[in-house]
Amino acid sequence: MQVLIVEDDPLHRSYLNEAVRSALPECDHVIEAENGSAGEKLARENKAAHIVMDLQMNARNGIEAARTIWKERPETRILFWSNYADEAYVRGVSRIVPEGAAYGYVLKSASDDRLKLALRSIFLENQCVIDREVRGLQQRSHTNTGRLTESEYEVLLDIALGLTDNVIARRRNLSLRSVQNRLQQLYGKLEVYRPYGIVGDEGSFNLRARAVSVAILRKLLNVSSLEREDQELRRWLSRHRD
Amino acid sequence: MQVLIVEDDPLHRSYLNEAVRSALPECDHVIEAENGSAGEKLARENKAAHIVMDLQMNARNGIEAARTIWKERPETRILFWSNYADEAYVRGVSRIVPEGAAYGYVLKSASDDRLKLALRSIFLENQCVIDREVRGLQQRSHTNTGRLTESEYEVLLDIALGLTDNVIARRRNLSLRSVQNRLQQLYGKLEVYRPYGIVGDEGSFNLRARAVSVAILRKLLNVSSLEREDQELRRWLSRHRD
DNA sequence: ACGCAGTTTGCGGGTTCCCGCAGAAAATAT
DNA sequence: ATATTTTCTGCGGGAACCCGCAAACTGCGT
Structure with a gap:
């Protein structure tokens, strides 16, 4: 052996x-x-x-x-x-x-x-x-908030890479609105609306960027997963030149 | 000893x-x-x-x-x-x-x-x-692109935390336009406009999110620097309730 | 077959971002 | 002290984001 x-x-x-x-x-x-x-x-x-x-x-x-x-x-x-x-x-x-x-x-x-x-x-x-x-x-859930579904995780990766809603839609074969829908769910689960659980800070955050931030802080994302997806994206981009 | x-x-x-x-x-x-x-x-x-x-x-x-x-x-x-x-x-x-x-x-x-x-x-x-x-x-410079100045690094942290332009302005004592100015410089140095150096992909990226992404991939940011800044931000927020 | 929950999509709008332009202010050089 | 460069600022507008509403379209259990 x-x-x-x-x-x-x-x-x-x-x-x-x-x-x-x-x-x-x-x-x-x-x-x-x-x-x-x-x-x-x-x-x-x-x-x-x-x-x-x-x-x-x-x-x-x-x-x-x-x-x-x-x-x-x-x-x-x-x-x-x-x-x-x-x-x-x-x-x-x-x-x-x-x-x-x-x-x-x-x-x-x-x-x-x-x-x-x-x-x-x-x-x-x-x-x-x-x-x-x-x-x-x-x-099971990571904290009090429910865990992410596979498609929520996908959009999370996409925005973490810096993709536009439009590109995400093309990449995942969805309409623009659907992408934004998933983002909304994501924002909800990541508790991005009331950042530190404090009432009154509603307008302080750029939801998209904040979502990535808390995902990283919560270890939902790490650097190597980002690197992997970046390569993936690169390949996808080179296939889809129109 | x-x-x-x-x-x-x-x-x-x-x-x-x-x-x-x-x-x-x-x-x-x-x-x-x-x-x-x-x-x-x-x-x-x-x-x-x-x-x-x-x-x-x-x-x-x-x-x-x-x-x-x-x-x-x-x-x-x-x-x-x-x-x-x-x-x-x-x-x-x-x-x-x-x-x-x-x-x-x-x-x-x-x-x-x-x-x-x-x-x-x-x-x-x-x-x-x-x-x-x-x-x-x-x-000296990390790659071919110049290295970041202190203030560019600051806004980088701010957007990585998910802050709004407006909040950044308040936090750093700047006008809104100045913040956006610094962001522009940041985007330039991070080469966020032509993502993989490829011509023709201009519109593919959300600049703000992409900037954070490449900063992480280039190791300008890492998780512990984010954690540190998140704490910092938390403190700042609790001081500045108006 | 029926209902029900969850997704997906279009529409419309308010908000924020991104940035060119151009003048003021500040820092630096000569 | 003057010139030069850099940074800051306001204005304005096009694009992207965020999202409520409402209508189709799934899938699933009974």
Whole structure:
């Protein structure tokens, strides 16, 4: 049995290496990659079936890497090991998990034992292991306000990229008014009308910009999700020149 | 001699501990804090004169912590040890350094030797040590486009928080038109008019939102700078109820 | 088949943004 | 002290945003 570690921080990498060796005595090969693209390459060359992957990496982030790996071999088992439980990451991951694949999401702050247990459950038992706090985000509301639907999340990304209502409409195949409708819902859920819950500050905010702001502060968006979408947008733009 | 380490990642913390001990044999006490507020507290209690501080921490980030520490004892020597050279961090740090204080900024990706050398230079020689890549950001242009002036950076923060032109004007004591003027300059420098350098996409973007977007993508803004400003804004709002 | 909740769309309007133009004011240079 | 550059300001207008209202169009359960 072979395990591939994809993690850019050398300290964390060697820690993971040790953890894997001690949790999985049946594992005789551990290989390491120090960023997403190296990870993809190694996974392909070695037909890696068991991967531990960091999410936040410089060259190419974990979600990107996982997506291409899973596209090539959907039965690959991947344990995501991340510093954060940002909704943006969680959403990003659960979007790309193939049907029925075994995967895990464990926070770096978790105990040694939790990590080792997760390694065994996923790689040997083929089970999904999702950390408590992550699970929370995946399902229910983040705060008192309801969580965003998929289409609300889409427009959120679009305005975060700086798109116009008109362009959003074209991109999502909607009418202008529908886009604005979704924005309204978004504004509502993000509580952008009464910014700090204070009455009397109604006119202080540019709703669109404020929405992006609170989304970032609430970790609904993070930088890498933005980067990803920016690339996506770029591609879309180059297809749709009229 | 005593050194205080403020770092939330346990692995990095113990690595730092070792590095300090080996680089500074004259150091007999090393104490550790696992977040910014604990760091402030320990610094106060122990009158710490030598601190190594991570920037990105959960509870209270390094810049905040450093600011209050320096406010109490400006001669404290602080070495910032960070994963990133985001302009937002660099700017944040150089804003709070007291006159003539010795400090350092070293990236986590730097070599062992570089870190140890920096430790000795700052703590023993009272010199400033700033990493190459950081230094670059501090002074000249980030890319081909000129770097932002202080006032452009201010409006950037304001629109990133979601403020209205009108509120910005009140907050910065300007006329409405002046605010919009600064925004225009900002848009120019951020190259928001021809988004990807492509001719013919002129109308695709909401300039205000796009500006924030590219600022984040270019690391002019990061999440913690936003959080800081959001607090600031909150305070300002509560003072200015009319 | 019926009703009901949630989406989508058009229309119309008030508001804010974005900015060219041009004169005042302030900072800087010579 | 004068010239030059930069920044600030008011005015005006076109475009984009935000949204209430009301009519179609889903989907879903009974």
